[in-house]
Amino acid sequence: MITLNVNGKPASVDADPDTPLLWVLRDHLGMTGTKYGCGMALCGACTVHVNGQPARSCSTPLSAAAGKRVTTIEGIGQTKEGRVLQEAWVANDVPQCGYCQSGQIMSAAALLAKVKRPTDAEIESAMGGNVCRCGTYNRISLAVRQASRNIK
């Protein structure tokens, strides 16, 4: 059994230590908000936070998350960055198919936790690893800027 903390709650998992955190969350803990997109840390759909840092859960083995704090899209609304981002996402109707948006919001939340008022270049850099095939990038960028202004 490997123990980690997911969204503030302890979780014990009986899985091989090499199992990617993504599949631990989805298949073992039943938390499906974090998405599989590429399995190679190329698209960002699986982005979560490990000890507050953004991580591609498809390429993070369970062993590397053992004993650490994991935050997912299911828990990010409990943080102030996550909350304002989700509101900005809805206000601007950012999602189309929506499949990548959990990862987009998790990357954006990590950015805002570090940089209160990011520049456009900082947004592009922080979001560069997150792919959206529906092409919602301009709305994502707009929503991140709007959210950054709404953080008290």
Place this chain on the structure above:
Amino acid sequence: MNAFEIVNLSRRDFLKAGAGLTLGIAVPDALAQMAGPGQGGGSVVATGRFEPNAFVRIGTDNTVTVIVKHLEMGQGTYTGLPTLVAEELDADWGQIRVEGAPADASRYNNLLLGPMQGTGGSTAMANSFEQMRKAGAAARAMLVAAAAERWNVAPDSITIARGAVMHLPSNRRTNFGQLAANAAKLPVPQEVKLKDPKDFVFIGRRVTRTDSRAKSNGTAIYTQDVKLPGMLTALVAHPPRFGAKPKPFDAARAKAVKGVVDVVAIPQGVAVLANDFWSAKKGRDALAVEWDESGAFKLGSAEIMAQYRALAATPGLPARKEGDPAGALARAAKTLEASYEFPYLAHACMEPMNCVVKLSADGCEIWNGEQFQSIDQGAVAAVLAMKPEQVKINMLFAGGSFGRRANPQADYVVEAVQIAKAIDGRAPVKLVWTREDDMRAGYYRPMYYHALKAGLDAQGNLIAWQHRIVGQSILGGTAFEGMMVKDGIDATSVEGAANLPYAVPNLGVELHSPRMGVPVQWWRSVGSTHTAFSTETFLDELAVAAGKDPFQVRRALLAKSPRHKAVLEMAAAEADWSTPLVSARVGDRRGRGIAVHESFNTVVAQVAEVTVRRDGSWRVDRVMCAVDCGLAVNPDVVRAQMEGGIAFGLTAALHGAITLKDGVVEQSNFHDYMPLRMHEMPRIGVYIVRSNEKPTGVGEPATPVIAPAVANALFAATGKPIRSLPIRIQA
């Protein structure tokens, strides 16, 4: 209400749903079969069976559930179609709920796709516009009647606004939920009057998407997220070449992996079933399968293109002929020729293909981002020797499709069913494709080769146009062949070329449809993905050869195509076409390009502005996009689809190519089949033509326009024409 009959389903259906009023419109099969694109159903005489088709359910809890027959894959149907119901019902947007329709073509036919249920061709809004409004209007009339009865007042003294039902003279007020049970007992009106567009409160204005919140907090459920008790996850080892078959194999090493439950052969390959994804993946990695490649396809992209090039030198089947193109070319003062090459393209949806199947003694239940209900039901029924109606399909959100999930062979759905069948249905099965599986599974946008010749007279006027297209037929060998392949011409191979809008007196379009062993399929905007590029970039070459302005050349040639001309002028005006671009720094070359194209009855014009640096690197700075899609039901969704369509087309223009070497697909994931990323996204302005014509599609029509607009901008900046995709320019 010709040919439509409104039927009250409440007495049959509402009890099980716990709802008050369920209402639908009966569409006779014969009508649905006869109504073709652009042909309103109302003019067809109704004959044959009538079966109910439920779209609206009003609960005693005052919710209005709209049953949507079209897949929500990002394009906004779960918002647009409920908007139509809410409008005629005078509902409050907050009381609207959305439910995906079951697979039942007798009720949920796509009125524009013939006798079938499915989503595609940017038809969701066009075929639902009247149907959903009538469903809303009929429900409203019954609620009004119920209120009039309860208060003992005349129906025309009742008003409804934002879900509030009122009798103003006596200051009485109620809501839909309180009237639902009584309304359900009333006769359904045979005639309903639809609103005058000037009274619209939702149509033509932005309402928020019904799915934004669930898609922003992780609660939206996709096929990938379905979990049934006892369900196994299956990964399949597919052959490396199309057409290969598995040889007898040893499953021992795969079965030895912890969590692996079974390994079975299916026609598509070898399936490894496990308790979870990672165990199935490890099991598949441990599997060693050898393939019988006697029937496999072994050509590479270079060999295929060489064959196409040779074919293009010979006459093809005529798709359109006006005047005497050969004669006019012979007597032209000046002739130009250009050839164009287009690679295979993968759809690469963010959610790789997947499907959940549960077999039982009397049927089969499927969970899928379901785009092609009738085709999938039929294909699954054939595999299981069942009747189509025994195949129940749950339509979930799709993590993108771009055409991929509407597969005429029902490929991945059938694969999932084959696995469930191979284990005798003893557990529900979730088939999951990895990104690599998805990328290499075929069903690509076909490769194409285009050869164009044109002739100008002494004044530089375009007098001859000869266009030859070579590429695989998408529809050949599918259920759609009879309907959309005429005299050997697959309509999807020449659309956008055979209906060239420009007034050219001598015009010929020809087609070669060679067979290749690579599975192909429609890809967002289908034939226009290549025809818009070759026609619109060649026109710029002709304009430059004639010493004319590309925008003015188009204007003149579109004198008799007012919709095209209007959007063209709109895009040019928004871009300040006549004002020269300024370079931000020394050595930068800037260029502006314009393109206009009609697809799916919608016309889009775009002006792209590019910057080319001294080192040859370049970017698209800004795109002005004008669209005429008839009445814009939700302008913000139209805008989103223009933005998304541009991003999708730009991805192919910048990066998109699936290539084969000796029959093996060379790409596998997002490092070698690169998606557009945020830093490559241009600023986009969308300008919608004000129109009260019936709405036309918006999911696809922005896609084909961006690549030629960008190529024309690069041509303007560098003087070198772009004749193949993806775009590669020399420093």
